[in-house]
Amino acid sequence: MQQLDAKIPDGSLAEKWDCHRMEMKLVNPANRRRFNIIVVGTGLAGASASASLAEMGYNVKTFCIQDSPRRAHSIAAQGGINAAKNYANDGDSIRRFFYDTIKGGDFRAREANVYRLGQVSNNVIDQCVAQGVPFAREYGGLLTNRSFGGVQVSRTFYARGQTGQQLLLGAYGALSRQIAGGQVKMFPRYEMQDLVVVNDQARGIIARNLITGDLEPYVADAVVLATGGYCNVFYLSTNAISSNASAIFRAYKKGACLANPSFVQIHPTGIPHYSDHQSKLTLMSESLRNDARVWVPKNSGDKRPANDIPENERVYYLEEKYPSFGNLVPRDVASRNAKQQCDAGRGVGPTGRAVYMDFSEAIKRDGRDVIARKYGNLFDMYKNIIDQDPYETPMMIYPSAHFTMGGLWVDYNLMSTIPGLFVLGEANFSDHGANRLGANSLMQALADGYFIAPYTIAGYLAEADLSDRSSDQDAFKESLQAADTGIKRLLSINGKRTVDSFHKELGRIMEDNVGVTRNETGLNAAIEKVRGLREEFWQNLKVPGNDRSYCLNLQKAGRLADFLELGELMAIDALDRKESCGGHLREESQSEEGEAIRDDENFCHVSAWKYKGDGVRPKLYKEQLVFENVELTQRSYK
């Protein structure tokens, strides 16, 4: 088993980033205009990286599949963004941010990256405020914080329940300024089809104009993927409809390693599944758990309305089991417990797959107005979907696929195993280990884009040998041809099943076997079933229309083709990791109470998979995780 080198700089944890910045070569301001950088994706990571690189003087080409860069799925993040400011004066520090994140990730993240995240977190908040992001404030005019799961301090900055929207509009503003100045050329409604690798370096992409259907080659000196996560492999997830894995998966097929693909965050507070026609799951922000109590009826099969169930016939299972963290345990723990309660027959709602999240005590304590000011938009959203008023009756919630900790493997510089290919935000794997803490993903995406990648990309450009262009032409021609063939193949099947019907079936396989809990039998079954489904897909798919005009079904078919391979890889990875950690719970490795039991002796590593051809088992590379600054303990939130 080969080892991957994360290129972690020497020095103490606190000095690594500083020393590394000093050691990295710089590109002279006058020379920067000679370099072209492609950024794919305009969420928090992509927009902030595009803007920052353009401000420094590089020529940037930025691509997004949406009609405007402002619509990337970061916009839907609700609750907040963490930073180690310690404005709340409750004992927070960079060290504590680091520790909480490492522990929350169940000791499967890289120490050096996480510490750096804490270090730059404060700059990110300053940056956002300077851009005019309207974070919530105290009466005195200073910023206010709230608390999120898995921590005991208040370090979360927020803008009502629309934090992601406001942060993204800040980054979009910065990007728009660079577009106006000509330093960024923006390509909306373009989808990356392939990564072009020349002489083992990432040198460009093939992108498809979604309106005309044209395939177009774009050349660059470095390529940045900031294309988000792949939760839509579950079909029903909290992700936007267009969120997909294709950019990272095609990079994987060009040789980039895909790390910990089975690490998925199933968020505990989604609105439960309610209809067969349902197209997505809607999240109720984790911040709600600050003011809510989660419970189920004590007696299984209790069908009375929530308000008719007396206090002594309710089980506040999180508060009972985890007295010190209570309702604010990390997401993986909360999700698992909700599933356990439902498996034990105590679930509520029409399907029995839901638990109550009750605000009555907070409304009594603080008044309806205060609660409405904090969470009004979420309550409205819930009422609109479920047709019940959460001010009057408790919300019903159930775990929903939400975030993928796995992603393309990157070193300390956020560079993948393909030189010149950088991966930022949710698309990489680096900072969250086996479970992400709430409000850490917005921070990671912005930290990567504003304050990390702009330095490390410069370091690469300054040293890389980018002179040899001899084989450029062939590599681009080949990729163009392959992309065209792939599209034509999808259109030519002309079978009897729609994209969505295949996707729904894949989602069910994944949810049943690679979801909140996993076991060997289920994972083996999932691999077989996904393979079978993939085979049927290529024989029986029906895509209407053609490739010369806007055709959403064709786009979806291409993305699903990748999900059908990724789903298998996720199961392979989950099967290989015979321990439980964070969101990855192997039933064979749990305590009697259902808590995850890690196996540090055999699995204290990142699993990075390298593509070896269709139908061939990918090759496993490992990055051994070294913990010098924290002691490996079994997590306890009791």
Added chain:
Amino acid sequence: MSQIEYISLTLKVWRQPGPQERGRFETIPAADVDPNMSFLEMLDALNEKLILEDKEPIEFDNDCREGICGTCGAMVNGIPHGHGRGMTICQLHMRAFNDGDTIVVEPFRARAFKVIKDLIVDRSALDKIIQAGGYISVNTGGTPDANAIPIAQETVEEAMDAAACVGCGACVASCPNASAMLFVSAKVSQLALLPQGQPEATRRVLAMLKEMDNCGFGNCTNHRVCENACPKEVSITHIARFNREFLKAGLFGRSSVEAR
């Protein structure tokens, strides 16, 4: 949600194969609609049926399906996003309709919004207006500590009301002049309220207004339908603040300040 009572509808949907081609309304029956579906899920189900019948599905823009990305949008019975108040079309649920209803669905109409296909329109003009100045010009790094600038809570709340705009274009589609004034004023107002936005206040309001004109949007003549159509209920008081900013820029702004 116990016993589902399905409803049947007749849709009159705008079909247009491409930007250069002529469009027309097509009548499509939609039977057995689950009232718990969202409007877009109803269209999904209809599209599944059309595909299996070898017909082209109805193309429509959508993404987050929780009312925040601003991607979706269509006229439902002549109203942007339909008759649900304070919501985008993805949040409109079929329980808001009755069995036997006829529903007319067409794209947002405005000179600045060209139809791409069926219900999909090109709203890149809104991006162009933001590019003209809808931001605070700060580079990455070197910004002061976030708490160095105290801002009154009520001020920031008002700025947040304006910042809630999702850029969907419903205000434009509802306006008899196809003006983007509510959209423009929301951004101008947000940044005018905040101390960080002051240094560029004059240039911003002039540049954004000029770009709105360039893009082919009409002027505001106080019809006020935009705030009713807005899925985020952005108030026209922001237009009033825009007007004050515009006046201030005219009276006190240096004449050399020209839109870039």
